[in-house]
Amino acid sequence: MPDVVYKDPQRPVEERVEDLLSRMTLEEKVGQMCQLDGRQEPERQLREKQAGSFLHVMGQITQRLQHLAEGSRLGIPLLFGIDAIHGHAFWPTATVFPTQLGLSCSWNPDLVEEVGRITAKEASYTGVRWTFWPMLGTARDLRWGRIDETFGEDPYLIGVLGSALVQGYQGDDLADPHTIMACAKHYAGYSGTQGGRDASEADLTKRHMLSLFLPPFRDAVAAGCATVMTAYQSIDGVPCTANRWLLWEVLKEEWGFDGFVVTDWNNVGRMHTEQKVCATMEDAVRRAAEAGNDMIMTTPEFFESAVKLVQSGKLDVAHVDEAVRRILRLKFKLGLFDRNRYADLEGGADVIGCTEHRQAALKAAYQSMVLLKNQDNLLPLGDDVRRIAVIGPNADDVEAQLGDWVSWSGQLRKSDVADRSHESVVTVLDGIRRRAGDRCRVATVKGCDVRDPGTAGIAEAAELARAADVAVVVVGDGLALNGERHDRANLDLSGGQRQLLQAVRATGTPTVVVLINGKPLSIPWAARHAHAILEAWNPGLEGGTAIAGILFGDRNPSGKLTISFPHHVGQQPVTYNQVPGWHADHYVDMPAEPLFAFGYGLSYTRFAYAHLRLDERELAAGETLRVQVDVKNNGEREGIEVVQLYVNDVYSSVTTPVKELKAFQRVDLKPGEVKTVRLEVPYERLALVNQDLEAVVEPGEFEVMVGSSSRDQDLLKDTFVVH
Ligand code: BGC
DSSP, rough: OOSSSOTTTSHHHHHHHHHHHHOOOOHHHHHHEEEEEESOHHHHEEEEEEEEEEOOOOOOHHHHHHHHHHHHOOOOOOOEEEOOOOTTTTTOOOOOOOOOHHHHTTHHHHHHHHHHHHHHHHHTTTTTOEEOOOBBOOOTTSSSTTTTGGGGGGGGHHHHHHHHHHHHHOOEEETTTTTTBBBBEEEETTTGOOGGGGEEEOOOOOHHHHISSHHHHHHHHHTTTOOOEEEEEETTTTEGGGHIIIIIIIIIIIIIOOOOEEETTTHHHHHHSSSSOOOHHHHHHHHHHHHTTBEESSOOOHHHHHHHHHHSSOOOHHHHHHHHHHHHHHHHHTTTTTTTOOOOOOTTTTTTTTTHHHHHHHHHHHHEEEEEEEEOOOOOOOOTOOOOOHHHHSTTTTHHHHSOOOOOOOOOGGGHHHHHOOOOOOOOHHHHHHTTTTTTTTEOOOOSSOOOOOOHHHHHHHHHTTTTSEEEEEEOOGGGSSSTTTOOOBBBBTTTHHHHHHHHHHTTOOOOOEOOSSOOOBOOHHHHHEEEEOOOOOOOTTTTHHHHHTTTTSOOOOOSSOOBBSSSSOOOSOOSSSOOSSSSSSSSSBBOOOSSSOOOOOOOSSSEEEEEESSOSSSOTTTTEEEEEEEESSSOOOOEEEEEEEEEEESSSSSSSEEEEEEEEEEETTOOEEEEEEEEEEGGGGGGETSSSSSEEOOOOEEEEEEEESSSSEEEEEEEEEO
């Protein structure tokens, strides 16, 4: 039994934390608050700044660094973090799932949890016990580059899926060596910046924050999310990293968050160099520490400045102690002091990217895809299809298919892409070729580029389409048009893609559009003229298999949009949960409605809704609204329907959205089968945020709407009264 309390695994975590804290020098404490870029001479940084955490390193190097840390005066283990986003995708052989927006269209928390569990497992073997995910931004303006990283536009759905992901990563006990800590980011309002411009100002009121942007974070914290990352941007002139109201009053006090807060990349330094709210670096460091940041990502100057500030009496050491306490608590909980310090690279060899994980990636890809149009039931392709033309810039593009946050991974090495020797990614072309087998001839040509407006290849593509029974045109965007620092002002099909599509369609050959893209694009022409449209998002390494499986009818698509498609960029934002207006139910030059609405998605079968009934028509505090509806599969094949329940607070003290999602359920129905679906809405979920910033349920009439999408024509309606 060790005689030093903090080294004794039998002692309660809190005792171990206090014991260790009492032994630490100021420099050792401030070092624990520093997270540095592990790609930049980490040994030196460890020596000079006694850093407690590194990001963007994994594998062998974590062993070396842990070894050095173990040999230091107190032997405090290091914590390694990485963006293990839709898979531990920076690791060369890891499983890559669809991006977060794609996953959300499954409306399946169990699936999202499984993705988290597998990602955690794969990451943990490489020495990484912390991911910077989930992103819990509520999508608004589609011009913003990071839309692909969100779970869509509805705060309730984001909260449900975000909590599922937290559970998947963290499991039931962080001491399990194959769990990793989640990080709810970017706290908060980052997705609400003006003009969709990344990291600029978000002009949001507190009421707006509390109603739309904070609820998913509150849900993730309630689900036990271990860490939270502050956002880059400012709100009402205050950078999130300096926002004590957000970090202390709401997060730590009101929600009782006992994990730690990490800044985003050099947020502290940027308050001085870019946002210019702090005239010196020292001032930025002081403001960040006082506002409630615990770990500081990649601001190396934090170390010297914080030490100096405390020594000169300008920063109360209590802020440092509080931060270190929170960090150490989690290092203990992760078992890093006791047995989980080192990576298990050998053990990981059979686990990372194994067949079982790949099957899960395929399942996720299937469930993430949304069928947007299917004129005359062109899909699934019939046996009479013998010649398929696979056309378009994203038909065989590994990078677009895998999506963001994969860029250093082995799956993406250019040489692999060029010589096709890397077999781990199934592109659309690969998938269609494999599935078609000898049954039909598959011919292909790229036709155009997603960036370059050149049209030289289009004639050849049209030729190919003309000679085919069906043309599959794979268009969308790519990483040059998508992701962090890649906001766009135009949401139309870029490069030569629109002309390509028009030329193919003009041949008269039935045309299927497959979209591989990180965000909804404005595609009114395609919506009108293509015969079928399948939204595949960035579907991960099994994406091509899933797309082919859906096109050929092996699987019935079941995804529903979690984000609305615009007719035109000028409609931004065009989310379903708008507040009512009376002068503006349309633009003079286009509708106010989206092209494809939140909740919308087709199937190869047809579902009918009937007999909406409420168990009670009156609801008091503490009670739950119980609703039933009969859903019937009226088609010839089995299918999954996502039943959605929306509510409108008919009269309220402040304007509230015309509808808000409050419950949903996925149901599996055989041909001809009818199921009674029961949905529940607890009283508190009916709350609004009033002018005094209180969450209250206001008495009065509510409308309840149940159906297959957020569109009025897809909903059955009734009312109930709240007391
Ligand atoms: C991003 C974060 C990410 C961090 C670490 C930042 O640029 O905004 O989302 O987690 O880098 O890679």
